[in-house]
Amino acid sequence: MISGTALCLVTFIAYIAWRNARRYTLKDIRGPPSHSFWLGSEKVHQNAKQVGDLEFQWAREYGPTWMTKGCLGEEILWTADPRALQYVFHTSGYRFSKRTTAIETTRLFTGESILTADSVDHQRHRKIMNPAFGAAQLRTFLPVFRRSAARLSQKWKDMIQLGEKSDGCTINVNETLSRMTLDVIGEVAFDYRFGVLDDNGVDNDLVQAFNNLFIDTLLYQSSWDIIFRSTWRFLPQPVLKYLKYLPYREYRRFATYLQTAIQTGRTIINEKAADTEKGSKDIISILIQSNLVEDARAQLSEREILSQIATLLVAGHDTTASSLTWVLYELSKHPEDQRRIRDEIKEARANLEARGDDDLLPNDFNNMDFTNAVIKEGLRLHPIVPTLIREADSDDVIPLSQPIETKSGKIVNEIPISKGQGITASICTYNRLQSVWGEDADEWNPSRFLDDGREKSSLGVFANLMTFSAGLRSCIGWRFAVLEMQAVLVELVENFEYRFPKDVEIIRLNAGLMTPMDEGKMHEGIQMPLEVSVIA
């Protein structure tokens, strides 16, 4: 028995060694030492005290492109180099696919969605979803953003009034922002009222299934799970289909969420079919209409449409809530920037009155230069998706804007790679490169975005940032997210003042998204306690 197991293990390792043998190796590229054959630097990276800390250190030591060892001796190319990122995410179209581990993990909680589709299939998803994210459509969502922000504002005022201190109280801003953005996505994406901000919807099955999903599944993965996931790229697709049945807690959590989202989606779609009079303008209704006008081969199947519901819930609410949370965190440390935003709001309101309009429109938000600079700076310093993982579909050459010195002392400005080469794009490092953002790249300085020179090279879909990714697979919801952030930030800065509490140490953890926690109270889960007081 033991010799049988040993034989299987030896054969498997020999197979991996054979798969790892490539035309081009990265052996000459510098990088941190590997900690073990089985885990390489993977666990050390995933369990780093703070998201980004190791990458920032590696980039300082080796330049913006380096190599680490992954599981089972694999070589992984890391890059934050602007030209390399432009090449992988933009110029090459679909030649750099998402890696199997990333796709199959995402499939566990979104099913056959836009996030897991590749190439021609992805184009089909994107074409049908695009109309729901256009500028005209977004304008119809703005009243929902404003209404929800006003409800959140009222909720905070009630909390402050009920609190012990009359001049303010400490609020875990991430928690209530997340509830608000969940209500928003329910309403604008499916015309569905979760009502979680008012506590009515907390018992909702979908809300329950989503609650802490990524903390329970992706934060502090076990060694065996990290190694197990790294073997997925060796497994044939028919075998990967069975991952969703694995009896482990993490896999059951994903499966329960997906099943619940699909069931809820079915109910929503049946209700829409029964009420054809309503003419709904939510994302799923638009998607269904745009699907109907496509010819049969280009249409999304019912299962694929249902999967978009699971996707929009995951991609479209905590992302914006976390990004806003980090902006408020920075503002709580920079009261002078809060005041500058308030001045800008006053000016915009005066213009509004002079025009005779009722409320701020997308253009008014776009004209608030400093407020937008604050949003961009928040997205730059705190990209909630800190890394993106890709794989070369064919042999290729990665161009670099910043040449690197190899172990043998050569200076190279391009790196030849073999088919199958894993590439990790370090978004958080790119967003802090001094060569792009200036010497104060590690510091909070929204004014950098008021200086036109900073945005001269253009990577990514927004403000030269990689926070929403770039190219064909960039975030479809980035305009949605920016408008929602503008509307909510204006409401929350106009009505409240923020201070960072004493004795709190916020750290950034990797739970799928970059997640804030209070170092002294990790057991309390996601935390961003800020002292909030009402502006009289």
Ligand code: HEM
């Ligand atoms: C500040 C908020 C947001 C950030 C930072 C963000 C970031 C990203 C990133 C980095 C990707 C690429 C993921 C990958 O390649 O694996 C992505 C994709 C995506 N995002 Fe966002 N996102 C945000 C908000 C939203 C919102 C509000 C929606 C929808 C309402 C949304 C829907 C999507 C979808 C559907 C995709 C998949 C696109 C595709 O594969 O073609 N996101 N997002």
